[in-house]
Amino acid sequence: MGQSEGRLQDQVAVVTGAAQGMGAAIAGRLATEGAKVVVSDINLQKVMDVAERINAAANSSTLAMRTDVTKEDEVAKMVEMAIEHYGTVHILVNNAGILYPTRIDNVTKAEWDEVLDVNLNGSFLCSKAVLPIMKENKFGRIVNMSSSAGRSVSTLGGVHYTAAKAGVLGLTRGMAKEVAPFGITVNAICPGLIDTEMARENCSPEQLRAYEESFPIPRLGTPDEVAQLIIFLATDAAYITGASIDINGGDLMM
Numbered sequence: 001m002g003q004s005e006g007r008l009q010d011q012v013a014v015v016t017g018a019a020q021g022m023g024a025a026i027a028g029r030l031a032t033e034g035a036k037v038v039v040s041d042i043n044l045q046k047v048m049d050v051a052e053r054i055n056a057a058a059n060s061s062t063l064a065m066r067t068d069v070t071k072e073d074e075v076a077k078m079v080e081m082a083i084e085h086y087g088t089v090h091i092l093v094n095n096a097g098i099l100y101p102t103r104i105d106n107v108t109k110a111e112w113d114e115v116l117d118v119n120l121n122g123s124f125l126c127s128k129a130v131l132p133i134m135k136e137n138k139f140g141r142i143v144n145m146s147s148s149a150g151r152s153v154s155t156l157g158g159v160h161y162t163a164a165k166a167g168v169l170g171l172t173r174g175m176a177k178e179v180a181p182f183g184i185t186v187n188a189i190c191p192g193l194i195d196t197e198m199a200r201e202n203c204s205p206e207q208l209r210a211y212e213e214s215f216p217i218p219r220l221g222t223p224d225e226v227a228q229l230i231i232f233l234a235t236d237a238a239y240i241t242g243a244s245i246d247i248n249g250g251d252l253m254m
């Protein structure tokens with residue numbers, strides 16, 4: 001599909017945690033669909049490499065910046081940069097996340113706070129920062145990255161990860177109800193095991209194979225499959241808000 005035929009032509013999108021994995025795939029799809037994309041991550045070098053790759057592949061002008069989603073001032077700067085470069089923000093994908101497999105007896109207060117901070121508080125801060133411009137536009141699309149962990153219990157992560165991802169679902173529903181009158185939708189994606197660094201770093205190849213064999217669709221999901229679902233939610237064809245959408249090969253049927 002050429003850039004001029006994209007479903008998100010000239011929409012402005014911000015993706016957090018975009019230096020690898022799903023964030024990078026989501027940013028790539030958004031650019032292919034014609035959006036102007038800001039990719040941000042705590043890892044500047046890697047997110048700059050992602051922007052360069054996307055620009056070469058999609059003939060776009062993706063902008064990379066370092067943003068720690070737990071820092072309110074950095075989040076404000078990210079949104080300011082998007083507005084300065086592209087005039088506005090239509091789409092926000094709250095994708096940044098971290099996971100530790102720590103069992104509860106060993107979860108320190110500091111580790112608990114860190115996991116809640118990145119996965120849940122970061123989504124709150126970034127959403128709050130884009131809402132004024134979305135309200136002004138009377139249009140917006142916010143997609144929050146939860147997990148099967150948020151719907152049930154985490155396969156790989158500890159209690160803090162499950163709690164944070166369940167919190168993301170509550171944040172999604174609460175915001176969705178408040179901002180619907182402004183033409184803004186807010187939805188959450190709940191992936192099962194997706195083939196990214198996060199999954200591979202927390203699971204041996206043997207464990208991953210065993211998980212795959214247990215799924216009704218017996219393989220891991222791909223980052224691009226998640227990206228394609230997000231693209232649909234970002235279009236104005238999606239009469240969907242406040243939803244928690246599973247994408248897990250049938251691992252969790254609710």
Ligand SMILES: NC(=O)c1ccc[n+]([C@@H]2O[C@H](COP(=O)([O-])OP(=O)(O)OC[C@H]3O[C@@H](n4cnc5c(N)ncnc54)[C@H](O)[C@@H]3O)[C@@H](O)[C@H]2O)c1
Nearest residue numbers: 017019021022042068069095096097147191193194196198
């Ligand atoms: N991979 C899976 O199986 C899976 C399943 C369900 C949900 N998820 C969720 O999907 C999202 C993406 O996961 P992934 O597998 O691509 O992970 P990943 O670890 O490959 O990528 C996460 C990115 O977030 C960035 N990041 C971490 N802390 C940050 C911070 N404070 N500010 C900004 N960026 C930060 C990292 O640098 C990294 O680039 C996460 O929210 C994750 O919890 C992943």
